[in-house]
Amino acid sequence: MSASSNKGGLGVQPSTAASPAGRRINLRKYNPLALSISVILWAVLGLFILYPLYKLLHLALIRDGALKFDSIARILSRKGNRLALYNSLKLGVFVACLSTFIGFIFAFARTRANLARGWRWFIDAIIILPLISPPFTLALGMLFAFGPTGVLTYKLLGIQGASIYGMWSTISAETLTYFPLAYMTLVGVLENINPSLEENAFSMGGSRLHVFRTISLPLSIPGIANSLLLVFSASLADFATPLVLAGHQFPILPTQAYLQITGLFDLRGGAALSFILLVPSLLIFILQHYWVSRKHYVTVTGKASSGTPTRLVSPGARYLLLFVCLAMSAFVLFLYGMIVFGSLVKAWGANHEFTLVNYRYLFTHGLKSIKDTLFIAFIAMPAGGLLGLIIGYLVTRQEIPGKRLMEFVSLINYALPGTVVGIAYLLAFNDPPIMLTGTATILIAAYVFRYSPTGLRATIATLQQIDKSIEEASTSLGANMLTTLRKITVPLILPSLFAGLEVTFTRAMTAISATIFLISVNWTLITVRILESATELELGNAAAFSVFVILTVYLVTNALRLVLRLLGLTTLQEKTALY
Amino acid sequence: MKKQQPTSIRLENISKIFYDRSRNAEVQAIRPLTLEIKPGQLTTFLGPSGCGKTTLLRLVAGFEEPTTGKIIIGGLDQTNIMANKRDIGFVFQNYALFPHMTIYDNVSYGLKLKRLSPSKVKEAVGDVLEIVGLSGMEKRFPNQISGGEQQRVALARVIVTRPRVLLFDEPLSNLDAKRRIQVRMEIKELQQMLSITSLYVTHDQEEALAISDQIVVMNKGTIEQVGTPQEIYSRPKTVFVANFVGKTNVWAVRIKDNRNNVVEPERGGPAFRVLESLKGFAKGEKAFALIRPEAVKVAPLSSAEQEHLRGKVQALTYLGEKVEYDLEVGGEKMKAVVYDPQPKTVFKPGENVAVILPEERISIVSH
Numbered sequence: 001m002s003a004s005s006n007k008g009g010l011g012v013q014p015s016t017a018a019s020p021a022g023r024r025i026n027l028r029k030y031n032p033l034a035l036s037i038s039v040i041l042w043a044v045l046g047l048f049i050l051y052p053l054y055k056l057l058h059l060a061l062i063r064d065g066a067l068k069f070d071s072i073a074r075i076l077s078r079k080g081n082r083l084a085l086y087n088s089l090k091l092g093v094f095v096a097c098l099s100t101f102i103g104f105i106f107a108f109a110r111t112r113a114n115l116a117r118g119w120r121w122f123i124d125a126i127i128i129l130p131l132i133s134p135p136f137t138l139a140l141g142m143l144f145a146f147g148p149t150g151v152l153t154y155k156l157l158g159i160q161g162a163s164i165y166g167m168w169s170t171i172s173a174e175t176l177t178y179f180p181l182a183y184m185t186l187v188g189v190l191e192n193i194n195p196s197l198e199e200n201a202f203s204m205g206g207s208r209l210h211v212f213r214t215i216s217l218p219l220s221i222p223g224i225a226n227s228l229l230l231v232f233s234a235s236l237a238d239f240a241t242p243l244v245l246a247g248h249q250f251p252i253l254p255t256q257a258y259l260q261i262t263g264l265f266d267l268r269g270g271a272a273l274s275f276i277l278l279v280p281s282l283l284i285f286i287l288q289h290y291w292v293s294r295k296h297y298v299t300v301t302g303k304a305s306s307g308t309p310t311r312l313v314s315p316g317a318r319y320l321l322l323f324v325c326l327a328m329s330a331f332v333l334f335l336y337g338m339i340v341f342g343s344l345v346k347a348w349g350a351n352h353e354f355t356l357v358n359y360r361y362l363f364t365h366g367l368k369s370i371k372d373t374l375f376i377a378f379i380a381m382p383a384g385g386l387l388g389l390i391i392g393y394l395v396t397r398q399e400i401p402g403k404r405l406m407e408f409v410s411l412i413n414y415a416l417p418g419t420v421v422g423i424a425y426l427l428a429f430n431d432p433p434i435m436l437t438g439t440a441t442i443l444i445a446a447y448v449f450r451y452s453p454t455g456l457r458a459t460i461a462t463l464q465q466i467d468k469s470i471e472e473a474s475t476s477l478g479a480n481m482l483t484t485l486r487k488i489t490v491p492l493i494l495p496s497l498f499a500g501l502e503v504t505f506t507r508a509m510t511a512i513s514a515t516i517f518l519i520s521v522n523w524t525l526i527t528v529r530i531l532e533s534a535t536e537l538e539l540g541n542a543a544a545f546s547v548f549v550i551l552t553v554y555l556v557t558n559a560l561r562l563v564l565r566l567l568g569l570t571t572l573q574e575k576t577a578l579y
Numbered sequence: 580m581k582k583q584q585p586t587s588i589r590l591e592n593i594s595k596i597f598y599d600r601s602r603n604a605e606v607q608a609i610r611p612l613t614l615e616i617k618p619g620q621l622t623t624f625l626g627p628s629g630c631g632k633t634t635l636l637r638l639v640a641g642f643e644e645p646t647t648g649k650i651i652i653g654g655l656d657q658t659n660i661m662a663n664k665r666d667i668g669f670v671f672q673n674y675a676l677f678p679h680m681t682i683y684d685n686v687s688y689g690l691k692l693k694r695l696s697p698s699k700v701k702e703a704v705g706d707v708l709e710i711v712g713l714s715g716m717e718k719r720f721p722n723q724i725s726g727g728e729q730q731r732v733a734l735a736r737v738i739v740t741r742p743r744v745l746l747f748d749e750p751l752s753n754l755d756a757k758r759r760i761q762v763r764m765e766i767k768e769l770q771q772m773l774s775i776t777s778l779y780v781t782h783d784q785e786e787a788l789a790i791s792d793q794i795v796v797m798n799k800g801t802i803e804q805v806g807t808p809q810e811i812y813s814r815p816k817t818v819f820v821a822n823f824v825g826k827t828n829v830w831a832v833r834i835k836d837n838r839n840n841v842v843e844p845e846r847g848g849p850a851f852r853v854l855e856s857l858k859g860f861a862k863g864e865k866a867f868a869l870i871r872p873e874a875v876k877v878a879p880l881s882s883a884e885q886e887h888l889r890g891k892v893q894a895l896t897y898l899g900e901k902v903e904y905d906l907e908v909g910g911e912k913m914k915a916v917v918y919d920p921q922p923k924t925v926f927k928p929g930e931n932v933a934v935i936l937p938e939e940r941i942s943i944v945s946h
């Protein structure tokens with residue numbers, strides 16, 4: 001054996017490393033296939049994310065080719081709009097705090113109170129309900145329970161014409177809708193706090209409250225901040241609940257923008273209101289994307305700690321926690337029960353005789369919306385799932401120019417309130433060159449680009465956890481690129497694809513805020529029918545539609561999970577799957 | 580499993596430049612180097628973190644392309660051959676087992692790609708699992724076995740395909756100290772039994788000394804020295820090698836007489852002779868003198884007959900089997916280790932002693 005650190009000797013040409021090497025690296029750096037796919041993706045992202053956003057900003061901010069804020073000023077000069085802005089922020093703060101508080105109690109009970117398996121299962125099942133139902137289901141339930149002909153208000157208490165509409169009922173319904181989101185965020189964080197920290201503090205003689213105050217709580221602060229941000233922006237964007245429950249006394253931004261466009265046909269005003277809504281949402285998203293979630297990932301990938309201390313929670317506190325969780329869950333369940341009940345009676349509040357007439361309506365007058373919705377959802381599902389998968393794979397595993405930017409742009413429609421996206425699509429695709437209004441395409445595109453980011457994030461998170469060496473191992477054992485993709489990479493990221501499929505389908509069945517601007521005579525959606533029925537107080541129909549949606553989503557998502565299990569793969573954990 | 584004809588490897592003027600996007604700069608991971616590896620040997624690459632060991636291994640495996648140079652395996656230029664056609668087994672630091680496959684499927688992966696008949700695959704997998712002591716674990720998944728067992732699966736997965744070359748990237752770093760010693764001996768035995776040419780990366784000098792036929796000491800993308808474990812330890816060619824492999828005393832000297840092998844310390848003190856030939860040095864040239872602490876002899880001043888230097892004990896650490904002394908000799912600090920110390924002969928701090936530097940144990944390396 002001979003060796004030399006070739007300081008010019010050995011007769012081997014000391015090739016000038018810099019220039020030819022530089023060229024070779026550059027050529028090899030971009031895989032041609034990856035490069036062409038990324039070009040196509042940029043075109044698609046440009047068309048369905050950047051272009052509508054541009055149209056919206058242009059209409060809101062540019063007049064006669066110059067940047068002018070007069071549209072914004074005009075909108076804000078109206079007292080109703082200023083009130084809506086104030087209300088929106090107030091609503092967001094209330095809902096964020098309440099949801100996070102309740103979510104924390106649930107998460108704490110789940111991770112620290114040593115609940116029996118049955119209870120944990122029950123809590124998890126309840127938590128999942130609001131996530132698979134149309135966003136205003138709980139608002140509907142509130143109407144059934146507390147509305148003018150509500151079970152509690154009218155039947156039980158005999159109050160005539162009780163007014164449920166307004167701020168507090170909106171806050172309640174949104175809190176019930178969004179506390180599962182807070183819970184999901186916090187459970188991950190609490191699970192990852194090393195129990196020995198708490199044990200230590202405890203064995204050093206700290207009281208339970210002291211340990212909680214000095215260890216558990218401070219360590220969950222990042223999770224709490226994350227949860228506050230998430231719920232705040234969800235509430236800020238929520239359109240459906242306020243439309244059902246807020247009434248005229250409590251205007252908020254998304255409903256105001258909706259009325260501006262559908263009531264007053266004032267596109268510029270709608271765009272200006274959207275802009276006002278867009279700024280805080282985007283700011284929160286950027287904060288999230290670059291700060292909170294980055295830190296969050298690290299903890300989520302860490303090993304879940306086993307054996308959480310049971311001593312931290314005294315028996316009394318345990319029962320209290322259990323009681324609070326069960327009471328809340330029971331209430332949520334009660335509201336859902338109301339909806340099922342309401343779908344099966346003749347006239348809510350007046351005649352509670354059993355009937356299937358609402359379901360007959362569903363499959364006659366409602367049939368078109370059902371067909372349309374299913375068609376759109378079943379096309380959006382694979383499209384959204386694949387889009388997330390492909391972008392996620394490209395930005396984590398391939399060298400392509402501007403991949404960070406691509407990731408960010410892909411997430412924009414997800415970060416923006418649905419109302420903003422809907423108005424932007426309306427502005428972008430109503431006129432030539434690209435006329436899509438009235439087609440199914442525009443609805444599908446709205447869902448695909450708004451909800452593929454879940455699958456995208458899951459893919460990225462999964463791929464970041466799958467070390468590159470696993471693929472290299474396959475290669476050096478003799479597999480070519482396709483074989484490696486087929487036998488190693490795909491099976492490993494299939495769970496994230498399925499998470500993407502699940503979420504895109506669920507949202508395509510349930511979401512309304514963006515697509516309400518995009519429906520037409522040709523294409524309509526179940527959620528829109530529910531909303532119409534609810535505002536016209538045909539609650540029986542609304543309830544039957546809702547039950548149908550919930551069952552469909554439940555069946556399809558479980559079918560997807562079954563497929564995954566049959567393939568011998570485990571599902572992603574619920575918490576990563578849904579957000 | 581029977582032996583196969585072992586393969587030689589030759590790296591010709593290999594270099595690798597990475598482009599670091601975050602700093603927008605080039606990183607020279609490997610500076611042009613040439614290295615020849617004899618068939619059937621186990622060669623370790625030893626060096627500090629970031630010196631390019633992994634990069635070199637990945638170049639041989641074909642996961643990276645060299646910026647310059649050629650990779651010749653078994654006499655054929657393989658530089659432009661894809662990694663999956665090189666017939667090389669790579670044992671990764673993190674094992675890189677396929678998490679969604681059973682142990683059996685992991686181990687049979689490469690064989691199935693070679694389109695062997697199912698019965699042959701089964702037989703070969705059974706054999707290799709027996710060799711690594713994992714029979715009966717076929718149906719488990721990687722997360723259901725211990726770290727040491729995962730390590731064996733990783734090994735079994737590559738040797739079952741009978742590769743021409745085995746590459747190990749710090750294969751033991753995830754094991755505890757005791758397991759490490761056991762597994763490294765097993766790797767060595769297996770490698771000798773199959774006589775597969777192997778490259779082995781580590782930054783643990785003891786590991787390198789224990790298992791290698793040849794050691795390549797690397798630093799900052801270059802080769803510092805190539806040699807057998809004994810050569811590397813007893814005749815380090817650079818101060819870096821001496822310090823990296825074991826401990827050493829270094830002091831600056833000047834060549835006084837290059838024909839009679841006499842050097843004098845830079846900071847003054849008596850000149851001394853060494854056994855090593857200094858023909859390669861010029862008269863008056865600066866150099867370093869090296870001596871291992873265990874080669875330094877310490878004796879009572881009174882009884883010293885040999886030529887010696889005067890030293891003073893500054894501190895000592897008594898470790899039972901040995902004593903480590905911190906000495907001061909002619910203004911220089913020096914370490915000495917005395918094995919099997921007898922209570923009477925342990926010196927005390929502040930005591931003056933005779934320090935004997937056997938001339939055959941001193942190396943002179945260039946500046």
Ligand SMILES: Nc1ncnc2c1ncn2[C@@H]1O[C@H](COP(=O)(O)OP(=O)(O)OP(=O)(O)O)[C@@H](O)[C@H]1O
Nearest residue numbers: 597598599606608627628629630631632633634782
């Ligand atoms: N893909 C890459 N892009 C840019 N720089 C790289 C890349 N891979 C390695 N490097 C750089 O090349 C140098 C050598 O890296 P290498 O991984 O070969 O070191 P190593 O000797 O294996 O170290 P360790 O003992 O820590 O594993 C380092 O400075 C490293 O930062």
Ligand SMILES: [Mg+2]
Nearest residue numbers: 632633634748
């Ligand atoms: Mg390395």
